[in-house]
Structure formats: C-alpha cells, structure tokens
Amino acid sequence: MNVMRGSGRGGDDPNRREQVLAFVSDDTSESIVRAVIAELMVPFANVQRGDAMAAGRYLASHRSPRILIVDLSRSDLPVSTMAGLADVCEPGVAVLAIGDRNDVGLFRDLIGLGISDYLVKPLSRDLLSRALGGLLEGRPETTGTGRGVARTGRVVAVVGARGGVGTTTLAVNLAWSLAEGNARRVALLDLDLHQGSAALMLDVKPGPALREAILNPDRIDAQFIERATARHGERLFVIAGEEAFDDDIPLASDGVSRLVGALKSQFHYVVVDMPDVTQSGTQQVLAEAAAVVVVGEPSLAGARDCTRITNMIRIQTPRQRVLVAVNRIGAYRRGELSEADFEKALGRPVDVRIAFDPVHALEDANLGHPAAARSGSLASGVRRLIDEIGGSPAAGVAQRGGGWFTRLLPGARA
Numbered sequence: 361m362n363v364m365r366g367s368g369r370g371g372d373d374p375n376r377r378e379q380v381l382a383f384v385s386d387d388t389s390e391s392i393v394r395a396v397i398a399e400l401m402v403p404f405a406n407v408q409r410g411d412a413m414a415a416g417r418y419l420a421s422h423r424s425p426r427i428l429i430v431d432l433s434r435s436d437l438p439v440s441t442m443a444g445l446a447d448v449c450e451p452g453v454a455v456l457a458i459g460d461r462n463d464v465g466l467f468r469d470l471i472g473l474g475i476s477d478y479l480v481k482p483l484s485r486d487l488l489s490r491a492l493g494g495l496l497e498g499r500p501e502t503t504g505t506g507r508g509v510a511r512t513g514r515v516v517a518v519v520g521a522r523g524g525v526g527t528t529t530l531a532v533n534l535a536w537s538l539a540e541g542n543a544r545r546v547a548l549l550d551l552d553l554h555q556g557s558a559a560l561m562l563d564v565k566p567g568p569a570l571r572e573a574i575l576n577p578d579r580i581d582a583q584f585i586e587r588a589t590a591r592h593g594e595r596l597f598v599i600a601g602e603e604a605f606d607d608d609i610p611l612a613s614d615g616v617s618r619l620v621g622a623l624k625s626q627f628h629y630v631v632v633d634m635p636d637v638t639q640s641g642t643q644q645v646l647a648e649a650a651a652v653v654v655v656g657e658p659s660l661a662g663a664r665d666c667t668r669i670t671n672m673i674r675i676q677t678p679r680q681r682v683l684v685a686v687n688r689i690g691a692y693r694r695g696e697l698s699e700a701d702f703e704k705a706l707g708r709p710v711d712v713r714i715a716f717d718p719v720h721a722l723e724d725a726n727l728g729h730p731a732a733a734r735s736g737s738l739a740s741g742v743r744r745l746i747d748e749i750g751g752s753p754a755a756g757v758a759q760r761g762g763g764w765f766t767r768l769l770p771g772a773r774a
C-alpha cells in the first residue's frame with residue numbers, strides 16, 4: 361500500500377493536508393524514505409513511486425503537503441523541473457529534493473529556487489532523518505547546507521478612493537477569478553470588521569475568528585486559518601467578520617500583519633478588501649502588498665480622491681506598485697469626467713476602466729455569484745487587472761490543452 365496514515369483518518373479527501381508527501385523513483389530510496397518517516401512518526405505521510413512529473417500531476421489536484429520530497433534523478437533539467445513544480449505547489453511548502461548528481465552549481469540553483477535541501481543518492485538514512493526532522497520541527501537547516509528562501513503568496517490590497525465606488529465588488533470578483541479562472545488558492549480578507557460586505561456578496565458566513573486573530577495574534581497558526589476561513593468553491597477562502605458597531609477593534613495591533621503573513625504562507629493570493637486607508641494599521645497591509653489597486657469613480661470628486669489616496673500611498677510606501685481602476689463608468693451621465701480629463705486631474709494614466717453594468721453587478725451580488733463569472737465589463741476589467749498584477753494561471757490550468765506537464769517541465773521525461 362502506498363499511503364501510510366498514522367492517524368487513521370482522512371480517506372481520499374483531496375483537501376486533507378499531508379505532513380509529508382514523497383515521490384521517489386527507485387526501491388532503495390523508497391524504503392529509506394519509508395523507514396525515516398516511520399522513525400520520525402510522521403502522523404500523515406504519503407509515499408509514492410514516481411518522478412517529478414508524477415508529483416506535479418498529483419499536486420495539481422490535491423492540497424500541497426507541508427513537506428514535499430521529490431526525486432529529480434530522472435530529470436535532464438532539474439532546475440526547470442523544480443521551477444515548474446513550484447508553480448503547482450502552494451506557497452510555504454518545504455521541499456526536499458533528492459537526485460543523483462553531485463553538483464554544487466545545481467545545489468546552489470535549487471536552493472536559490474527556495475528548495476530547503478538537496479540530498480544526493482544513494483540516500484543516507486541518517487542525513488535524510490536529520491533533514492526531514494529539521495523541517496518537521498520548522499528548522500530548515502539541519503544538514504548545515506540548505507538555506508532555502510521561503511516562497512510566499514502575493515498580497516493584493518484593494519482600496520476605495522471613497523465609499524460606494526465598487527471596492528468590494530472588485531475585490532470579490534478579483535479573488536473569485538484568481539481562484540476559478542486561474543486555479544490559484546486565494547484568501548479574501550475583508551478588513552471592514554463591522555460593515556464588510558465581501559462575505560455577503562459570496563453568500564458565505566462571516567465569523568468571529570477575524571476579530572479573535574486581531575485581538576490575539578498568538579493564536580494564529582495553520583489550524584486557526586483552516587477554522588477561520590469560509591470556503592466558496594474549491595479554492596476561494598473568505599475571512600470576514602460582522603462585529604457590533606460599538607466593538608472597537610484596533611487594526612493597528614500587530615494582529616493584522618501576523619494574519620496576512622500567515623495567509624501568505626498558505627495561499628497563492630491574499631486579496632484584501634481594505635477599509636479607509638487613513639485608519640491606522642492599514643499601512644502595514646499596504647507595505648506588504650505586491651500591488652495596491654485604488655478604485656475610483658469618474659467624477660471630479662472621484663479624480664480628486666484618487667489623486668489624494670495614490671499620493672498618500674506613494675509617500676508611505678514609495679516603491680509600491682499602485683494601479684488605478686476607474687469603475688462604474690457611465691453610471692452618472694451628467695458630470696462624468698472624460699478619460700482624458702480624469703487622467704489629467706490624476707497626473708498619471710488609468711490602468712483599468714470598468715463600465716457600469718447594473719444587470720450583472722447587482723443581480724449577481726444578490727445571488728451570491730460574482731459577476732466575473734459571466735462576460736461583461738466587470739469580468740473583462742478583472743481580467744485586465746489580473747494581467748496587470750502578473751497573475752499567471754496555475755500550471756494545471758493548461759491541462760485542458762493536453763501534455764501540460766511535459767511542456768511545463770522541459771526536463772521531465774515522459
């Protein structure tokens with residue numbers, strides 16, 4: 361039998377997360393890996409016979425393990441093989457590579473990709489035990505050689521230049537499209553703990569966990585995140601609250617950045633529906649973001665608000681990537697600024713324009729479906745936004761085209 365399950369629970373649930381998943385391509389390595397896993401009493405491990413290509417196929421349809429052991433010895437181009445594998449893996453997974461080439465250059469390249477360690481065959485039971493033991497305890501450097509850089513997901517902060525411009529609509533549709541269209545694991549974090557509407561738009565329940573995380577950051581760990589998020593579809597996870605108005609929850613505590621940090625290690629994208637950014641505590645999220653999307657409306661006041669917010673972000677976090685999205689174009693015929701006038705007032709080009717689309721935006725929001733699920737201005741605007749933030753689909757998405765893994769991993773033999 362391939363699967364060892366110490367805890368006896370789990371079955372074939374694709375959402376169950378293994379502690380250790382190993383793909384090895386020869387008898388000797390397999391028995392050493394099994395022996396070390398037994399010796400370390402890993403509670404939920406899965407050892408399979410196969411190469412990196414098999415690992416990639418498995419990862420495209422299952423949750424990533426905490427630790428992945430992958431055998432690169434059948435790969436002609438192990439570095440590109442590994443880079444391709446990283447693309448189907450969730451961020452934050454510790455990877456232990458094994459191979460048959462004793463080559464310092466290869467070792468250095470793999471470590472540069474974020475691999476925790478590279479062990480050369482024939483596997484030494486002792487070395488593997490030290491490397492794996494260290495990873496299980498969260499120490500990646502036990503063999504004294506590995507120095508992998510942890511990969512993390514990307515934070516996208518969506519900020520409204522003022523209320524009612526469609527910030528939540530855009531954040532929800534962006535998160536949904538990254539999860540459904542691009543097949544990424546996405547967390548949608550609504551930081552308006554009192555009046556947030558992201559959960560409502562997706563018809564999932566807000567819960568007390570967000571408040572708890574902010575007030576007691578020490579409780580935030582992987583299990584906490586599992587419990588705190590409400591799931592929509594397969595890959596979109598929402599974390600939102602609905603607290604009493606008189607309950608003052610200080611975003612300025614380090615709870616918010618700890619939470620965002622924890623989410624980054626489990627999700628490819630963390631989309632944050634931001635509250636008013638003049639509120640203290642929001643700067644930490646902006647500073648963490650790979651991109652900030654400022655949403656405005658095409659009026660004179662809208663242009664002024666957009667300018668003020670983008671300037672403020674530029675002063676606070678000067679190297680930040682800021683994108684401006686103008687939404688609800690055509691909603692206010694009178695007094696609406698032309699594209700040229702808006703850009704003149706803003707002093708920079710607008711990145712994404714989204715027309716007012718009352719049918720899809722309203723109907724779908726009430727039904728708990730994101731409008732981006734259909735064609736229309738919101739869907740195409742969101743796609744533009746994804747292009748701008750550099751969101752490439754997960755490798756598995758190309759699967760429909762056939763032969764994806766061979767294309768993705770030029771070094772992997774069929």
Ligand SMILES: Nc1ncnc2c1ncn2[C@@H]1O[C@H](COP(=O)(O)OP(=O)(O)O)[C@@H](O)[C@H]1O
Pocket residue numbers: 520522523524525526527528529530557687688689714715716717718719721722725737738
């Ligand atoms: N492009 C759009 N077309 C039509 N209605 C939109 C569009 N964007 C947002 N809306 C609608 O505008 C209202 C405010 O949107 P919301 O996302 O809640 O704004 P905010 O979060 O900025 O307060 C909602 O009723 C929403 O459905």
Ligand SMILES: [Mg+2]
Pocket residue numbers: 527528529557
């Ligand atoms: Mg909102």
